Amino acid sequence: MSSPELQTHLGINQTLCGTPVQVGGGTSTVVLQTTAEMGADDRGLVHGGFLFGAADYAAMLAVNDPNVVLGAADTRFLAPVRVGQAVRVTAQTTATRGRKHTVEVDAKLDDGTSVFTGTFTTFVLDRHVLGR
Numbered sequence: 403m404s405s406p407e408l409q410t411h412l413g414i415n416q417t418l419c420g421t422p423v424q425v426g427g428g429t430s431t432v433v434l435q436t437t438a439e440m441g442a443d444d445r446g447l448v449h450g451g452f453l454f455g456a457a458d459y460a461a462m463l464a465v466n467d468p469n470v471v472l473g474a475a476d477t478r479f480l481a482p483v484r485v486g487q488a489v490r491v492t493a494q495t496t497a498t499r500g501r502k503h504t505v506e507v508d509a510k511l512d513d514g515t516s517v518f519t520g521t522f523t524t525f526v527l528d529r530h531v532l533g534r
């Protein structure tokens with residue numbers, strides 16, 4: 403993985419949310435290898451929540467601050483994902499205004515098919531969201 407090291411979401415289950423392969427400079431890339439446990443039906447459709455989780459994780463890593471939280475997401479599911487397919491999720495910070503960071507996220511299959519896109523609005527807080 404490229405520098406800097408991960409500073410956020412250190413306890414996340416990467417089997418469910420993807421494995422970071424690049425983090426730094428306001429960008430990140432996460433690869434989600436889909437599994438049978440992610441299937442929504444007997445035809446092998448992956449539940450969209452797993453794609454959203456990987457996209458959210460990529461957005462958090464693009465900001466890469468210990469106190470980053472998701473404020474809003476405007477997303478589109480563009481094509482289905484089947485159990486067993488790998489999804490490459492890229493995130494890029496496109497605007498920063500104070501604590502607010504806007505992150506564009508795109509997800510594609512290995513063959514280049516776009517399966518998900520979104521704009522994530524994140525905020526960096528002074529302390530952990532669960533802090534007192």
